[in-house]
Amino acid sequence: MSCLLAIETATDTCSVAVLQEQTIVACSTLTRPRAHAENLVPMILEVLQRSRVAPSDLDVLAVSAGPGSYTGLRxxxxxxxxxxxxxGADLVAVSSLEALAFQVLPFTRCGDLIGSLFPARQQEVYLAVYRSTGSDLETVVEPSVHDVExxxxxxxxSADVTLWLVGGGVPALTSRLPRAPxxxxxxxxxxxxxxxxxxxRLGLRxxxxxxxxxxxxxxPHYLKPFVARKPRRSLFDRRFT
Known part of the structure; x- marks a missing residue:
């Protein structure tokens, strides 16, 4: 019986799940900015305990590979x-944008388009577009960095196709939606x-x-180079410079 542990940390959401055969037996999700380093390992230990699975029982680790938050992905x-x-387990990588689109799949009809978007700062979003086959996704636009302008x-x-836009990058595009049929x-x-x-589920495939x-x-599939933010001046700097 195959046993898989999945990890999702591409955004502010930290999520882990255990899948045995085709069944999710435990899942834990926390959405909080900059909480991955503190919470990821305890969450993994929790879902393994709830699943009665030892780390040595794992056959494969599935990880959300990006694009997304540089720190979260790392x-x-x-x-x-x-x-x-x-x-001694295998590692498989799953596109973070494809995993997001996969959640929309049950609501779509064959031929519908799903655009997954994550914020990428600097007026940009991470974007990928998929076509629904009814039971799976076909990649139409590979994950890329897109200027919201x-x-x-x-x-x-055609007019009978629905375009689904999903993810934290959607608000940046609400005033710039395409004039499409x-x-x-x-x-x-x-x-x-x-x-x-x-x-x-995608990792098992x-x-x-x-x-x-x-x-x-x-x-990880960062797509953009990491740019460190300039730290704020400390109280010490303000007093003695």
Missing amino acids: IGVSTAKGLAYAA EPLPLPSA QRIRLLGQEDITPSAVPVA RWQAGAVEDLALFE
Whole structure:
């Protein structure tokens, strides 16, 4: 019986789930800014205990690989790699944007388009577009960095196709929606939150297809270089400079 642990840390949401065969047996999710470093490992231990699974029982670690928060991805991927190495388990990577779109899939009809968006700062969003087949997703636009002032790179579609826009990057586009013939449905982060559950389900598919990552070489899919913020001046600086 296969046993999989999934980790999602691409946004402010920290989520972990255990999947055995096709069933999610435990899941824990916390949405709080900058809380991954403190909470991820305790959450993993909690879901493993609830599932009665020891780390050595794990066959595969599925991790949300980006794009998204640089710090969140670094913490999630490094934790997944460490656990996989210690347990002798495989590591599979799942696109964070695809995992988000996967949650919309049950509401779609065949042919509908799903645009997943995460904030990327500097008037940009991380964007990927998928087409629903009814039971799966086909990638239409690969994950990329998109300027919110530019038109969305959407394929032409008929009027009976619904365009679903989902994720924390949706508010940045509400005043710049395309003039398209299809219906548009907006799902912000208050409607659908990133979760380890779709990471687990997509990760199982990757693993069964043999799409295993090299533990030594794998890195998150950042898409943008990390830019450190200039720290605020301390009280010491203000008094003595």
